[in-house]
Structure formats: C-alpha cells, structure tokens
Amino acid sequence: MKLSEEEKQRRLRSFIRAARQAGIKLTHQRLEIFREIAGDGRHPDVESIYKRVKKRIPPLSIDTVYRTFSVLEREKVLAKVSVFCNRARFDSNMEPHHHFVCRRCGAVRDFFSHELDRFHVPEEVKPWGDVDTVYVELRGTCAECAGKASAEKTEDRRK
C-alpha cells in the first residue's frame, strides 16, 4: 500500500497549507512525521511511525508523535481510525471513504462506493439526530491471511 509520489506530494502540500493557515509552527519533527504518514496508505499506528521517524531524528520522543497526531487531527489534515481499538492508527486520506478490515491481521484498506454515497438515512434514525457521515466497514479475512490459514491446514493434514 505504498502511495503514489504525486498523491504523497499533494497531501504534504495540504499539510503545509493547513499549518500556515492555522498558525502552527512547521517544525522539522512535524514535517518528517507527516511525510512518513503521507507516504503510507496502510493506516499505521503511533509506535511504527515513531520507530521509522526516529531513524532520521534520533532524539525524537513518542510524545511528539502523539502531539503531532492530535494537532493534525484538529486541523483536519488526518483522521483517527477507529478499528481495533487497542491502539490509535493514522489515516492520511481525508477524502470521505470506507474501509475493508481483516479480522485476523488488522489490515485496513480504503475503498469508495457510489452505491453507499447514495445511501439514505432510514426514517427511524432521522428523529435521533443529524447524520453527517456514513461510514462503512467491510469485515472479513484478507487474501493473505486466508492463504496462510489454508497452508496451515495442509500442514496439519500431513502429520
């Protein structure tokens, strides 16, 4: 899930624009952290971004990653993914989109759907409040995990 260079550059520019507009400082750390997230379409977690950026900025503290995360979230430059709640994950795709999630390995992939974009909020829900986002999660098993599982089965049968 490596993103195209042009998409990465677009996200980087939108980050810099948002930072300027919000009057927040464009520090070396923030730029490197965002660069790392913007180039990764796999919805990485805080820990992995921390490790990767620390290679380039050794004194980096994990707190800075968390802080940058919440600043970027507030400025609507990236979003928190609410899948597998054990740890927070970044999503640098701010286009409204949905997710395919593998129950086994936790892989998260983006998809778009015209069918879902046309979805009408059911009548029973309307009196409960105003809906601003329709988010869909397709849950199942990814091809890779399915492959591993069947490989293990044949392994077992051989015993």
Add this chain to the structure above:
Amino acid sequence: MKLSEEEKQRRLRSFIRAARQAGIKLTHQRLEIFREIAGDGRHPDVESIYKRVKKRIPPLSIDTVYRTFSVLEREKVLAKVSVFCNRARFDSNMEPHHHFVCRRCGAVRDFFSHELDRFHVPEEVKPWGDVDTVYVELRGTCAECAGKASAEKTEDRRK
C-alpha cells in the same frame, strides 16, 4: 433505551443456553453481569456495569467483569462495540445491525436497514479478501446534544 422485559428474558435464555452448551459455569457473578447488560440497550462500558453489579455483589472485582465479557464474546452471546476507542463497550444485541453514533456524547443506538442488507461488495474490494460483515456507522449529533448546543447559543447571546 431500556429494553422490553421480553427481549431481556430472551437474551438471558440465550445466554444460559450458550453457557450450558459451551460447558462454562453459570456463576452468580456471570448471571448478574449478563442480566445487567441484557437489560440495557445503550451499549454500556465495563466500568458502569461493574459499578451497577457491585451494588448487588459487593466483593465483585472488575477483572471478573472483563473476564465475563471476553467469555461471552467468545461464546457469541455479546459483542464488543468499536466506537470511541477510549473504553470497550458491550452490545448484547447479536442480530446483525448498525449504529447511529453521536460524536458529542457518545450515545450509540441500533438500527436495521433493508437497503444495506442488499449491499453488494464493490468489485475492487473482492480480490482483497472475503467479507463476512457489512457494518455501517451513521455519525453525527444526537437530538439531545443539538438541543443543548442551541440552548447554550441563546445563553451566550443574552450576555
């Protein structure tokens, strides 16, 4: 979001049946914990269930609530709700269903949708793996929170 007595009883029976079938012990604690969850359609968190059941069983430990939770989850008697990841929440409604979620107060309400039940997995997603569940989250502001917000506005205007 108080559930009807008959729905509560139905869930309680299905819990007892599942426990018998799985060969797990029907302890006083488990019964009381489940009774509390089964009667609450608001997707309560571990802490609140702990507090409520502790009134009836004072020596109850919160670990027992967590353990009961994971046993019941394994036995498919209830599910974990992955909304607002700060703390785990129970869902004793095991019918496939969707949620309306209020961003402000975290209220979660169940809904069903024939339109969504007919949803076809997009072609682009199919090669990624097998989808077993289509889960939809309608995010927005509940009527109660919207009411509070507009009340505060008029308050501000008076100054």
Add this chain to the structure above:
DNA sequence: CCTCCTGATAAGAATAAATCTTATCTAAGA
C-alpha cells in the same frame, strides 16, 4: 543576519484501561 518570545520538544513521571498472578472458593457432576 541577530534578537526575542511563544509555542514546541525531550525525557521521564504519571495515569488509566486492561490483563496477569496466586490463593481461595464454588458450580456441578459423580
């Protein structure tokens, strides 16, 4: 190019949800 000041960072302490450990207890089958 310097200076200053405010907001940002690093390090490590603190917090809080969730899990683990161990001694004790109990549901339920014989």
Add this chain to the structure above:
DNA sequence: TCTTAGATAAGATTTATTCTTATCAGGAGG
C-alpha cells in the same frame, strides 16, 4: 456429600497515552 476443574478477589503488572518541566527553536520584527 465429595471432588475437582474452573471461577473469583485482590492486588500487582502491563501498556497505550497524557502530563510535567526544563530546554529549545521557528519565525516575526528589527
């Protein structure tokens, strides 16, 4: 009633996240 595998209580432990505080640096203004 007796037995025992599995369950509980209490408190320690783990782990993700946030907080504290001394130091640092981006960037506005000179």
